Amino acid sequence: MEKCKRKSVDPVYSMCVQPSFIIGTNNEDGSYNFAPITWVSATQGEDEGYFLVISMFGTKMTKLNVIRTGVFSANLVSKDMLSLMDYFGSKHAKDGKKDDISYGVSRGEVLDVPTLDASRWVYECEVVRSVETGDSTTFFCRIRNIQMDERLSPKDIFDIDLSVLDPVIYSGKYHSIDKVLGSIGDFCKSDRT
Numbered sequence: 001m002e003k004c005k006r007k008s009v010d011p012v013y014s015m016c017v018q019p020s021f022i023i024g025t026n027n028e029d030g031s032y033n034f035a036p037i038t039w040v041s042a043t044q045g046e047d048e049g050y051f052l053v054i055s056m057f058g059t060k061m062t063k064l065n066v067i068r069t070g071v072f073s074a075n076l077v078s079k080d081m082l083s084l085m086d087y088f089g090s091k092h093a094k095d096g097k098k099d100d101i102s103y104g105v106s107r108g109e110v111l112d113v114p115t116l117d118a119s120r121w122v123y124e125c126e127v128v129r130s131v132e133t134g135d136s137t138t139f140f141c142r143i144r145n146i147q148m149d150e151r152l153s154p155k156d157i158f159d160i161d162l163s164v165l166d167p168v169i170y171s172g173k174y175h176s177i178d179k180v181l182g183s184i185g186d187f188c189k190s191d192r193t
């Protein structure tokens with residue numbers, strides 16, 4: 001492999017390859033609200049499984065709803081959901097209900113949270129802990145249920161075909177992924193031959 005020629009720049013660039021989720025929450029009046037959040041990751045849970053880690057800044061309704069109710073759905077955004085994501089992200093709940101476009105909404109299977117019918121992968125989450133940094137709150141959340149597209153039938157926890165999920169990747173712009181490259185170990189095998 002050739003050495004990459006790099007240059008040092010101002011750390012103002014916070015490039016981070018982010019998965020795109022639309023977060024579904026319950027408003028105080030019983031209605032639902034959705035907003036895109038891409039500061040999403042995962043870490044080890046305390047007992048078993050893993051925590052979804054999600055970070056929100058400011059005083060947006062989604063963040064206030066998560067603080068108040070302690071539950072939400074995280075709906076993975078596939079390419080065909082970009083218009084939904086853009087719409088939910090450009091309108092703030094405090095400016096009115098997000099009902100200028102139509103979309104299907106159901107309720108969670110385990111938690112009482114709104115879920116987006118279009119999503120191919122939905123986490124139903126419950127907040128376990130939160131950490132404040134500046135204007136942001138990072139929530140560590142137990143995943144109480146996963147709803148996955150019926151076309152997926154993974155052999156094990158690593159066997160998720162992202163090409164079925166067709167996720168939108170965000171890093172200042174929207175991107176897509178195209179193909180599966182292989183599994184862990186496939187490439188050190190080929191290096192040795």
Ligand SMILES: Cc1cc2nc3c(=O)[nH]c(=O)nc-3n(C[C@H](O)[C@H](O)[C@H](O)COP(=O)(O)O)c2cc1C
Nearest residue numbers: 035036037038039056057060061062089091092093
């Ligand atoms: C592509 C995209 C990614 C976003 N990611 C985040 C995020 O990770 N954290 C956050 O606090 N806000 C994020 N936002 C901003 C909120 O989605 C936006 O402020 C939204 O209007 C909030 O809706 P609400 O007022 O209904 O909560 C993102 C917006 C877009 C368009």
